[in-house]
Amino acid sequence: MFKKILYPTDFSDVAAKALDYIKQLKEAGAQEVTILHVINQRIIDGLMRHAMLDRDILNWKEKAQEIARESLAEMSRDLENIGFTVKHIVRTGFPWREILDVEEIENPSLIVIGSHGRTNLGDMFLGSVSDRVIRKCRRPVMVIKRDMDD
Amino acid sequence: MFKKILYPTDFSDVAAKALDYIKQLKEAGAQEVTILHVINQRIIDGLMRHAMLDRDILNWKEKAQEIARESLAEMSRDLENIGFTVKHIVRTGFPWREILDVEEIENPSLIVIGSHGRTNLGDMFLGSVSDRVIRKCRRPVMVIKRDMDD
Numbered sequence: 001m002f003k004k005i006l007y008p009t010d011f012s013d014v015a016a017k018a019l020d021y022i023k024q025l026k027e028a029g030a031q032e033v034t035i036l037h038v039i040n041q042r043i044i045d046g047l048m049r050h051a052m053l054d055r056d057i058l059n060w061k062e063k064a065q066e067i068a069r070e071s072l073a074e075m076s077r078d079l080e081n082i083g084f085t086v087k088h089i090v091r092t093g094f095p096w097r098e099i100l101d102v103e104e105i106e107n108p109s110l111i112v113i114g115s116h117g118r119t120n121l122g123d124m125f126l127g128s129v130s131d132r133v134i135r136k137c138r139r140p141v142m143v144i145k146r147d148m149d150d
Numbered sequence: 151m152f153k154k155i156l157y158p159t160d161f162s163d164v165a166a167k168a169l170d171y172i173k174q175l176k177e178a179g180a181q182e183v184t185i186l187h188v189i190n191q192r193i194i195d196g197l198m199r200h201a202m203l204d205r206d207i208l209n210w211k212e213k214a215q216e217i218a219r220e221s222l223a224e225m226s227r228d229l230e231n232i233g234f235t236v237k238h239i240v241r242t243g244f245p246w247r248e249i250l251d252v253e254e255i256e257n258p259s260l261i262v263i264g265s266h267g268r269t270n271l272g273d274m275f276l277g278s279v280s281d282r283v284i285r286k287c288r289r290p291v292m293v294i295k296r297d298m299d300d
Binding site: 001020024026027028029110134135139142143144145 | 287
């Protein structure tokens with residue numbers, strides 16, 4: 001029921017909190033975790049609009065991928081140390097679309113995702129990633145929210 | 151992390167499926183379950199618009215409450231038999247509002263709720279209950295969806 005978990009992370013505090021819930025689910029049968037980070041196409045589009053050179057954008061993207069891969073590798077070791085089987089994936093695109101695509105491929109038992117809420121304008125876009133995933137995904141989803149006092 | 155679970159049910163198949171996930175969470179530390187059923191104010195409003203007599207509406211409401219209480223008592227026994235501490239609540243009102251109010255009072259570790267999805271017009275209203283709860287609740291929420299092949 002909780003065997004294989006898809007865990008999309010944007011490296012935020014609330015995504016880190018979601019990871020604690022995944023660890024706790026081990027007792028209820030969680031065995032495999034697919035960690036996914038999506039480099040947001042909107043940032044790349046933003047760089048383009050600011051007339052950044054194609055070469056510089058490519059450099060930025062490669063750097064971002066490298067950093068993401070290192071972070072995911074570190075998370076993977078942490079989860080492997082407590083007995084999980086882990087796979088990690090870095091993609092570039094619109095996060096909600098990539099998450100749903102990986103769901104389709106991996107067919108997880110459960111998606112565990114952090115939600116940024118809607119407290120201010122900056123958060124609204126981020127909140128909409130989890131909103132869309134919740135609405136469109138096929139599998140059960142656990143949504144971890146930012147604490148009110150965070 | 152999963153100690154106290156709030157489980158709103160509309161007695162549908164997908165709500166029943168959510169209950170299976172709660173049982174599985176016992177292994178991860180779930181101990182208490184608050185089962186909540188809300189008699190939908192919209193139905194009562196509908197009866198009123200069809201010029202049903204106040205007395206008959208009151209009768210219908212009492213009957214609905216009685217049936218709900220019996221169903222919740224049965225679910226409670228089922229959960230108690232496998233070691234959960236259970237409380238059950240029947241309310242009348244707008245389901246999402248009552249669910250959020252009970253969340254406020256009970257302060258659960260997790261809400262586990264079924265979602266009807268949006269496959270047709272009839273489902274849209276029901277889907278909107280879980281949508282609103284997910285959006286507005288303060289605690290983590292696990293959303294169980296109808297299987298695509300159900």
